[in-house]
Amino acid sequence: MSFQGEQHPGVEAPTAESQGFRLNHTMLRVKDPEKALAFYSRVFGMSVVRRLDFEEMQFSLYFLARLEQGDDVPEDAGQRTVWTFSQKGLLELTHNWGTENQTDFAYHDGNAEPQGFGHICFSVPDLDAAEAWFDANDVEFVKRADQGKMKDVVFVKDADGYWIEVVQADRLAAMGD
Template sequence: MKLINKLPNPDNKFDLYFLAYDSPKAVSHGNHWTDREGIIELTHNYGTEDDPNYKITNGNTDPFKGFGHLCISVDNLQAACQRLEDAGYKFQKKLTDGRMKHIAFVLDPDGYWVEVIGQKPLEQTENVKETNTDTYRMNHTMLRVKDKDVSLNFYKDVMGMKLKRTSENPNAGFNLYFLGYGADAPEQIANGVNPVADSEGLLELTWNYGTERDANFKYHNGNDEPQGFGHICISVDDLDAACARFEDKGVNWKKRLTDGRMKNIAFVLGMSHIICIHGTKLMS
């Protein structure tokens, strides 16, 4: 990835870093940083690097499960994973682990899981030794949700996303739902590759069967202690109009545009996480 913007906040003792794939082969190469899909925002609070006891919650350990992972899709899966291993990064799951031989999970320096998937069938890339990071995609962000119907309705009706793919896994007791903007995607293709592997900026919702029936069940949102994942972000064409629409939809607000000093950014409370709303080509 490339650093496409930095927003320093020395008065509040934190900085924001925005990273994306930005080679000529990238989907939104050269666009303004707010007019892209597949951006990762890193927040650094001053001094944490000097605190040996500081650590984040990665969203995958009880009792603080919620956020699951980021996902990068790559040109040649085996070569890409070998490149990461050669660089000394640890894996939560290698390609050879378990039954799913077509995905891997590498750990970033804070322990967040990063899924790695291929854009081509495994048999086409098993003997390829090279990988070109210019072709990589920031494919999706995975969040766990308590009630699939409530969450799907929220992201489709309120946030305007399309359901692009569903993966049902009854034997394992969970389903996956991939949502995003833009054109529809085929449910499946003949070569076995994930049909949305070449996309950017998708949202993957993971629903574990039965959680919707437990009145006391909830996921950790990453903003309560212990902290980790912060929010997903939607950029909109007209910020005032979009927020008025959300108001009409009856959303729960974490921060309205009129709250606080930052008048060009809002936060909506999703089903289990926070959603940042800012305008295209407006500084947040």
């Protein structure tokens, strides 16, 4: 590996102490796990690789991955937990029990004021086909690929209103400077 990352003010060289660190997952809080799981499994083809329940604190964690041919996921729950926490790019959906029964309950999506969290992103092999798939599944669009100043970038919303960016990598080569 020769590329060591772009250099910008504030960027420091990795230290030996951080060797082996990797981003494992991003967590989103969900109101109703059944709706959220239906969305991510149906629309984005993700599978729940591990569910962890914390009865005393009344919440559950659902770890989702887009499994691919050759992924060797252990059947044993303990070994699968270890496997789960050693992966890259998982999505954790956190459900605080009872929120699904509260009609006016909603999480802040990070894009309304005050802004904070923005979105997660999926890369797809064919952006046009993905848009058609989203239309066929009644997915709510924030922005289509041909709209706005940033072409070839799609934004949709999940069941909780979180934004999901969807890109086709080879259509982005000329993006930015």
